[in-house]
Amino acid sequence: xxxxxDVDRDVWERLYPMVRDLRELAxxxxxxxxxxxxxxxxxxxxxxxxxxxx
Amino acid sequence: MxxxxxxxxxxxxxxALAAREVSSRELVSTSLERIAARDDAYHAFVTVAxxxxxxxxxxxxxxxxxxxxxxxxxxxxxxVKDSIPTAGIRTTANSRLLEHWVPxxxxxxxxxxxxxxAIVLGKTNLNEFxxxxxxxxxLAPTAKNPWNPDYAAIGSSSGSGIAVAAGFVxxxxxxxxxxxxxxxxxxxxxxxxxxxxxLVGRRGMDTSxxxxxxxxxxxxxxxxxxxxxMADPGGEESKQYGAAPDYLSTxxxxxxxxxxxxxxxxxxxxxxxxxxxxxxxxxxxxxEGLGAELVEVDLPGMxxxxxxxxxxxxxxxxxxxxxxxxxxxxxxxxxxxVYHWMGAFLSASDLLxxxxxxxxxRELVQxxxxxxxxxxxxxxxxxxxxxxxxxxxxxxxxxxxxxSPFNLTGHPAMSVPxxxxxxxxxxxGVQLVGALFDEGAxxxxxxxxxxxxxxxxxxxxxxxxxxxxxx
Numbered sequence: 001x002x003x004x005x006d007v008d009r010d011v012w013e014r015l016y017p018m019v020r021d022l023r024e025l026a027x028x029x030x031x032x033x034x035x036x037x038x039x040x041x042x043x044x045x046x047x048x049x050x051x052x053x054x
Numbered sequence: 055m056x057x058x059x060x061x062x063x064x065x066x067x068x069x070a071l072a073a074r075e076v077s078s079r080e081l082v083s084t085s086l087e088r089i090a091a092r093d094d095a096y097h098a099f100v101t102v103a104x105x106x107x108x109x110x111x112x113x114x115x116x117x118x119x120x121x122x123x124x125x126x127x128x129x130x131x132x133x134v135k136d137s138i139p140t141a142g143i144r145t146t147a148n149s150r151l152l153e154h155w156v157p158x159x160x161x162x163x164x165x166x167x168x169x170x171x172a173i174v175l176g177k178t179n180l181n182e183f184x185x186x187x188x189x190x191x192x193l194a195p196t197a198k199n200p201w202n203p204d205y206a207a208i209g210s211s212s213g214s215g216i217a218v219a220a221g222f223v224x225x226x227x228x229x230x231x232x233x234x235x236x237x238x239x240x241x242x243x244x245x246x247x248x249x250x251x252x253l254v255g256r257r258g259m260d261t262s263x264x265x266x267x268x269x270x271x272x273x274x275x276x277x278x279x280x281x282x283x284m285a286d287p288g289g290e291e292s293k294q295y296g297a298a299p300d301y302l303s304t305x306x307x308x309x310x311x312x313x314x315x316x317x318x319x320x321x322x323x324x325x326x327x328x329x330x331x332x333x334x335x336x337x338x339x340x341x342e343g344l345g346a347e348l349v350e351v352d353l354p355g356m357x358x359x360x361x362x363x364x365x366x367x368x369x370x371x372x373x374x375x376x377x378x379x380x381x382x383x384x385x386x387x388x389x390x391x392v393y394h395w396m397g398a399f400l401s402a403s404d405l406l407x408x409x410x411x412x413x414x415x416r417e418l419v420q421x422x423x424x425x426x427x428x429x430x431x432x433x434x435x436x437x438x439x440x441x442x443x444x445x446x447x448x449x450x451x452x453x454x455x456x457x458s459p460f461n462l463t464g465h466p467a468m469s470v471p472x473x474x475x476x477x478x479x480x481x482x483g484v485q486l487v488g489a490l491f492d493e494g495a496x497x498x499x500x501x502x503x504x505x506x507x508x509x510x511x512x513x514x515x516x517x518x519x520x521x522x523x524x525x
Contacts (some may be wrong), residue, residue, distance in 0.1 A: 005398050006380055014392045019399045022368060026404040029361050033407060036355045036414050041323040042455055045361040 060084050061513060064130055064224045064276040071118065071129050078111035078118075078129025078173070085131045085175055089222050095203055098217040100136045100194040102176035103143045107131060110173045117171075125171025126283060132167065133217040133226035136177035136194075137184055138267060139258055140164055143174060147183045148194050151378055151385040162255035163267045163284035164227070170283045175223055179213030184234060185371045186390035188212075199241060199439075200514045202479040206439040208241045208453065210234040214270060215242040219514055224271065225280055231265035231367055233434070233457025236469035239270045240433035240483020243471045243512055245277040245500060246270035248457075250491045251464030253299075255286040260374070263412075264366050264461040273510050274470065274500040278302055281493065301494050305501045310345030314499070315426035317353040324435045324455045333473035333482040334432045337503065341430065344502045351422050351429060355415035359459035362408035362415075366462070369405050372397025408462075416463040423465075423489040428499055431456040433469040433483035456485055466493045470500040471509035479515070 007015065028045050060081060062070070070076045086104050093099055114129030134140055137147040139157040146152045160168060168174065179197045181188040188196040188206065197212035199205045200220040207216050211228025215238030218226050228235040230248040239246025248266045256262060269280035278301035285299050316338065326334065338348060372379075375394045383391060423429065434453040436442050442453035460467040469483040484503075486496045504510055 005395075007395055007398075008383060011383070011391055011395060014388075015395050018392065018396055022365075022396050022399060025361050026365055026400060026407075029358060029365065029404070029411070030407050032358055033410065036358055036411065036418070039319055039352050039354045040357050042320050042357045042360060043323060043325070043452070045357050 060088070060224065061221050062224065063273045064127070064271055064279060065273070067130055067224055068126065068128075072123070074118070078114040079108065081129065082107045082111040082131050082173060082175065085222055088220070089176070092220060093222065095198065096200050096207075096216050096220055097179050097195045097197045098213045098220060098222055099133070099176045100146055100148055100179050100213065101144045103174060106142060107173050107175045114171060114173065123171075125169070126279065127167060128171030129173065130171070130225075131173045131175040131223050133176060133178040133214055133223045134164060134174050135180055135211050135214050135226075135228045137180055137229060138164060138227065140174050140177065143177060145177060146193055148180050148192055149182050149385070149387075149390070150193055151382060153193060159258050161259040161267060162257040162286065165258070166284055166286070167227070167280070178211070178217050178226055178228075180210045181212070182387050182390040183371070183375075183394070184210035184229065184231070185367070186387055186393050189387060189389060192387055199480060201242065201481060205478060205480060208237045208434075208439040208442070211238050211268075211270070215239060215244060215246075218242065218244055218270060218272060221513070225276055226270055228268050228270060229265055230268045230461065231262065232363055232461055233454040235268035235270055236433050236457050236467060236483070236485060237453060239469040241437075241439070241480055243481035243509060244270045244272055245274050245468065245470050247277055247281055247466065247468040247493065247496065248461065249281060249285065249493055250466045252289055253286070253466075253491065253493070254281070254284050255289045262370060264363055266461075274497055274504050275302060275305055277468075278305060278497045299493065301497045304494055304498055307498055308344065309341070309427075309499050309502045312346045312499070313426045314341060314346045314348055315351035315422065315429040316348050317429060317431060318350050320353050320356055320456075321431060324452075326432060326435045327437055327441070329437055329475040329477065330432050330435055330482055334484060337472045337484045338430065340503055340506050341499075344506060349426060351426060353419065353422060353429070355411065355418050356459045358411050359415045359462045360455060362411040363458040363462040365400060365404055365408040368397035369400050370397070372400075412462050415459070416465075419460075419463050419465055419487075420489060427488070427495050429487040431485045431487070433457065433485045437475045437478055437480050437482060460487055465490060466496060468493075468496045468500060470503055471507065473509065474512075481509075
């Protein structure tokens, strides 16, 4: 994947864990689409490493 | 000129300028002197446009002397976040990629501010492109909070917040894509508003559907005045709402009898630091004292909205930088390079999901606001930028828990001062969220709070003085 996107190796090593978290977030979001009418804990999806401040 | 004149509000300065008690040249000169003397400690500014500002100050003074002055902000210096294009002033976004870029145009709301006579004194600091962790290797060093420079200034409009708090300018402009104006406003004892999406134009900047160009100042009235100048009632998304907003005429009408919503479960689920909880409770009691009725509300979809907003931010960051990341990777800071790549791993389906959530949660929030005039939350669950950025605690991004959902939904949201952390000396903010295009209600609530709290009269400790306990 990194080569296909032309991501430098040193960047990829730092990027990979963050991308993994982002993909989990995006996939979790898709799963929770039907639950929009419910109030789930606001930290349920985003309290993962790799989320930048602000 | 009095040494404290620059600490006056924008409205007070406009009156003093009109009465010829002070000149614009004096205001701008004092700003420049203060920046030269103190900004090495804070790093509020990336670029100071001293010559241009002094020339514009002289022109403003000449216009006033001619008797033909009309601009509401004529001759008043402001700071503008360095990611917002400004004609004739270098705009770097604190990036080496744009280190020498001097735009030939203003972003639309900056043109409106300049049209009203405001003088852009300089460009304020941010973390690189507003999408990276700040480091001391950045083009401009990490911004420090003038309330206690042992702490980093929260961003991403960090320089705009500290430029006002430090008394360099009476007002500044930031951007807010997840809380980046409200969070620094909260952490600097300022008022900062992210308007309804579409009210403030983005022509000349970008086409983001979640970020807003946003004012911050020391008082509610100043912030209302700035937004009324920046607002574009003829804009594509706001023209249906008609006339230009007049927030100032209703500012002092009070809030007796207003129902205000408190999303208790949302707040409890976010895990507030004790000092934030104390300041928030005190604000709720103050609102009751002003005659408001507090009611508990549900806010479904906030977790999804927060996550969806993060998806959109990542997609936009990559979309904006896809070419430059490959052509000039060496011109990105280490953190910015990694963060800007993340969006490459999102799919069209992810972005469409985020858009669907935007529409649905926007309706849910609007339904909730049919029963209350505004919703009240803390601005941030934590006091310091350091707490928000601690990787090992998995807390990064947690400070946007209350702010970012309303970027996605497009609702207006404003941070107002709510007290201070006694352990750090740093200010704490409370957020008010209103119905679409009901910014006037937020200003009215903020003005009522301002009258009973008096937080806005507090100023930073003298440089090098110890932090006072129990401010």
